[in-house]
Amino acid sequence: MKSSRLMQVLLLLQSRGRMTADELAAELEVSPRTIYRDIDSLSAAGIPVYADRGPAGGYQLVDGYRTRLTGLTSGEAQSLFLAGLPGPAADLGLKEFAAAAQLKLLAALPTELRDKAEQIRQRFHLDTPSWFRGDEPTEHLATIADAVWEQRRVRMTYRRWGDDTVEREVDPYGLVLKAGTWYFVGSGRTYRVSRVLALEAMDDVFDRPADFDLARYWAEWSEQFEARMYGERITVRMTRQGLDKTQYLLSGHQARVIREAAPQPGEEFGFPTESTRHAVADLLKFGADVEVLAPAELRRELMGVVEAMRDVYNGAKLPAWFR
Structure with missing residues (x-):
């Protein structure tokens, strides 16, 4: 030390x-x-x-003195791609390594380049988490990271959507940080680290597929995931103001689908959504700038919500389902 x-x-x-x-x-x-x-x-x-x-x-x-002892350790080399990301580096247990690696790189640079590097560090900062989101539990992240690096199989208890749990043995191929949320890829599936309830690294060593490309896999999986998530369509029409607000009020995938459809104000188009329940929340953001044409049950449900809101602001008695 x-x-x-x-x-x-x-x-x-x-x-x-x-x-x-x-x-x-x-x-x-x-x-x-x-x-x-x-x-x-x-x-x-x-x-x-x-x-x-x-x-x-x-x-x-003394002027002119420079040490040659700037070789990076294994841990510091692993942390280089996180040198500008103190939060993720800390999550992975590499905070000290990242700081040391950054310092060694600065020391190894000529004076003029070192000054420019310091200017960049002072002027640019990358903040990965999304707005208005708390930190997710990542107590097993460091163990998963070690298993990814050492190519060791892991045994875990995992909580799936719907709160049911499964026991799995997985070969972890890589880790991905998406908008402040950690995922790991293994055995052809993608897992959210915060949903890992228990995990242990096994002694079994696996062979990582030679042709596996983590970045390509994540891009393809993300596209498929979003397409599945927003697989339903409802028929709506929007004002010009409503169309302009889609990029701010909807997810990136929803906004992209609408942008590619290129509807004109007042023109019917398919609005992508997860389900009728999710559609109500999305559509209410647009107020009177959107009208649902189909399905009829969604139109009735929105009318019911709007009438209930009117009753709230008129001081009328609330319906039982609203309480």
């Missing part, structure tokens, strides 16, 4: 220049006293580090 921290102190000084003991301590989450001891250890090892006194002082390396 100490040798790793000493390397981090050295790389921080090399990549950022002069730093105070308090700044180093905050960066490495240790006490300033620990930094004092680390600086003494570096000096004793022949590293040309010196201190400037005074309010603007701090520790820095």
Whole structure:
């Protein structure tokens, strides 16, 4: 642990220049006293580090000194693609590795490129979760990630849609982070990590298919999943304002289907939905900018909801089903 921290102190000084003991301590989450001891250890090892006194002082390396010890460890190399994603890196147990890898890369760059890299880090931030969503439980994510890397079969208890549970043995091929939600792909199926109730990595090692491409699989699966989810069609017509609002009020797949159909204001078209129940919630978002033409039962249900809302705002007694 100490040798790793000493390397981090050295790389921080090399990549950022002069730093105070308090700044180093905050960066490495240790006490300033620990930094004092680390600086003494570096000096004793022949590293040309010196201190400037005074309010603007701090520790820095002799001009021109650069360490060659910037080789990435296995864990740091695994974390490179997450270097700009602190949340997912922490989920996978790679937060410290990602920080160390990023620091080593900065230290290895020439000064002019290092300055540009630091500017990018300060000016661009990727926030993966969707709006208005809490964190999902991912207690088994690190174990799944290890199993993916080591190609070990897992045994799990999984809660499917509808709340029934199944016991499965799965060969995990890869992990996917979609809008803040983790999924893993295995044995030709896709599983949501938050629905894993219990999991253990087995001793069995599986052979990952040589032709399996995770990105291609996910793109194809996502398209098929959305097509299945929004497989029903209802007949509606919309005003121009309603058509303009579809990209903001509906899912990406629904908006794309409507955009490809290219309906004109007042023209009948097939509105994609999961079910009549889901359609009510979607259509109410548009207010009077949409009219349902079929099926008749959905039209009646919407009329009932609108009448109940009118009763609410008129102060009339609510129907029993509304309470």
